[in-house]
Amino acid sequence: MTNRKLNLQILLEMVCCFLFSVMMVYMVLSKQYLYFVTPRMKGYLYFVAAVMLVWGATGVKRLFEPQHKLRLAHCFVLLLPMVLLLLPMDVMNVSKISSQYVGKTGFAMTAAQPDTAATVYVGTGTASQSDGDASQTLPGLDVANKTITVADDDFSMWVTEFYVHMQQYEGYTVSMTGYVFKDPNILGEGQFVPARLMMSCCVADLVPSGIVCLYSNADILKQDVWVTVEGTLTVGERVIDGTTTQEPQIKVTKISTAKEVKGYVYPYYIDG
Structure with a gap:
């Protein structure tokens, strides 16, 4: 019987998508998104959160696909904005x-x-x-x-x-x-x-x-x-x-x- 090995690249992609979705919801609920965009953008941010959640969920069926070479650089596209959003912020004066x-x-x-x-x-x-x-x-x-x-x-x-x-x-x-x-x-x-x-x-x-x-x-x-x-x-x-x-x-x-x-x-x- 062949052992199924966890695909770390897919796992990291899923985690990034889920974290990004959670971050979007948090920004809206805490109203911190108002530091960057107007209130009328709230619906779009919820939409982005939903898309990222679905996108991350689609990785489940690929979680055990074989991966010969680990590629993680593209994950920084989502990780970098999340890190920046976690930095202390204030209203532009x-x-x-x-x-x-x-x-x-x-x-x-x-x-x-x-x-x-x-x-x-x-x-x-x-x-x-x-x-x-x-x-x-x-x-x-x-x-x-x-x-x-x-x-x-x-x-x-x-x-x-x-x-x-x-x-x-x-x-x-x-x-x-x-x-x-x-x-x-x-x-x-x-x-x-x-x-x-x-x-x-x-x-x-x-x-x-x-x-x-x-x-x-x-x-x-x-x-x-x-x-x-x-x-x-x-x-x-x-x-x-x-x-x-x-x-x-x-x-x-x-x-x-x-x-x-x-x-x-x-x-x-x-x-x-």
Whole structure:
């Protein structure tokens, strides 16, 4: 009777597949995947985990096939990313990103395309309907007192709302927190943005997002310092590539230091 010898290469391939599957599930359940991609990628990560699990299971029938030469180098394709994911990680902060690079590719695009924001709804609250009615369900909105307190979790939702319905909220007192973003190539004298880093797909495309603030002492504000601003929302104008467009702006009446807000903001796109 021939002794069946365990195929170590197939065994290692199976182990790598199973470990990779477990790693994907762990990253989703622990929410550590948000360091790298947006929440809308959760389903894809579960799909990858399922595929790797099935792939590993298919190796069972080949577990005792004879192997004349052991080849293991290809297993590092799965082992290397797993090792990297186990390393200590933290949210990317503004000091690790070139503000000039981010400003040119991110904030400028946001300001130049306000119409695009009409199909972007973000944050934890419910966006107001297209009929332009100031929805009472929007978090932080006080219609009676004409104030809007922008919570950290609702930052992107309100940035979108201000761009889409800037005339509707003109004259409201707005309070929001962000880091000081200044770029002379985009912003004029006495202007800055209390910004948050927005991730559209993955960490590689982080860009600043926020509302332009008008503040006479903007030049003394330190770049990347976290602040809470309070002021009156107005409708301003900006000339981009020879075209004048309207944009929401905040005339600052009060500014104070704030604690850094951990995490990113995540837009997602829907029809209509």
